[in-house]
Amino acid sequence: MTPTAACSISGTTTIQNQGDATAFASCTGTFSGSIAVATGTTEDINIPGIRVLAGNLVASNNANLKQIGASDMEQLNGDLQLDTLQRLNAVTFPKLKKVNAVKWNALPNLGQIGFSASVEQANTLDIQNTGLKSLDGINIQMAKTIKVYNNDYITEIKMQLGNVSDLLDLSNNNKAVVVELPNLIWANNLNFRACGSVSLPSLEKLNGSFGLRNSGMESFAAPNLTEVGNALAIIGNDQLSNISLPLVTKVSDDLRFANNSALLEVDGLPSLKSVGGAFDISGNMTK
Numbered sequence: 001m002t003p004t005a006a007c008s009i010s011g012t013t014t015i016q017n018q019g020d021a022t023a024f025a026s027c028t029g030t031f032s033g034s035i036a037v038a039t040g041t042t043e044d045i046n047i048p049g050i051r052v053l054a055g056n057l058v059a060s061n062n063a064n065l066k067q068i069g070a071s072d073m074e075q076l077n078g079d080l081q082l083d084t085l086q087r088l089n090a091v092t093f094p095k096l097k098k099v100n101a102v103k104w105n106a107l108p109n110l111g112q113i114g115f116s117a118s119v120e121q122a123n124t125l126d127i128q129n130t131g132l133k134s135l136d137g138i139n140i141q142m143a144k145t146i147k148v149y150n151n152d153y154i155t156e157i158k159m160q161l162g163n164v165s166d167l168l169d170l171s172n173n174n175k176a177v178v179v180e181l182p183n184l185i186w187a188n189n190l191n192f193r194a195c196g197s198v199s200l201p202s203l204e205k206l207n208g209s210f211g212l213r214n215s216g217m218e219s220f221a222a223p224n225l226t227e228v229g230n231a232l233a234i235i236g237n238d239q240l241s242n243i244s245l246p247l248v249t250k251v252s253d254d255l256r257f258a259n260n261s262a263l264l265e266v267d268g269l270p271s272l273k274s275v276g277g278a279f280d281i282s283g284n285m286t287k
Contacts, residue, residue, distance in 0.1 A: 009033040025049040113137035243268035253277040
């Protein structure tokens with residue numbers, strides 16, 4: 001299927017080469033369908049013209065594709081899905097500001113994100129097994145789900161995120177990764193595993209659970225957090241010697257501190273009044 005001047009196509013248009021991509025240049029408004037890059041494509045792909053893509057943009061299972069982008073695209077109403085692209089080293093969307101979902105997996109040679117205008121709206125981020133060093137270019141203020149897993153080279157995760165309605169899970173990335181979420185006020189579930197540091201200065205309330213596991217930080221604080229709607233688990237953080245949750249009054253489910261070998265005193269919950277589930281604190285504590 002090839003694009004038409006009307007830009008109105010149902011289903012998916014498949015790009016075999018850059019010539020197919022260039023054919024979109026006349027579609028300078030909204031393209032109604034989805035676009036897929038063929039698995040046998042060997043050329044760099046830049047899609048011109050389209051400002052709004054109503055469907056998905058997908059490239060997967062291609063061992064030769066090195067670059068993909070859309071020079072004029074400002075909004076992607078579907079998913080930007082890149083999966084198992086071993087040689088991909090550039091993702092270039094200089095005008096993109098809004099996307100429904102970023103779903104990237106198995107992109108070992110992708111070191112940076114080419115979102116020059118900075119993506120400010122996205123419902124879902126799912127970024128796994130890439131060569132990314134940071135999430136620069138993604139600076140969303142709210143999301144439903146954020147999952148960033150197994151990105152060995154990522155050294156920082158910073159964004160102006162204000163709330164997460166389902167889950168934020170940052171797990172098993174670079175062990176020294178610096179996580180800074182200065183504007184995060186409310187979330188449902190938060191999980192941090194194998195992080196170098198986590199900063200949540202504005203967090204006030206969690207409707208769900210909080211987990212801090214197997215991380216290398218020496219201290220953790222959430223100075224404005226007042227309530228945990230489900231479980232609170234701080235487990236297996238070998239260097240952690242100080243926890244400060246001064247305003248937390250209630251944990252509605254389990255509270256678990258375990259295997260934090262440097263944590264000798266648990267005195268960081270002075271306002272805690274109730275725990276709805278199991279109360280389990282174990283380790284080398286003297287107080």
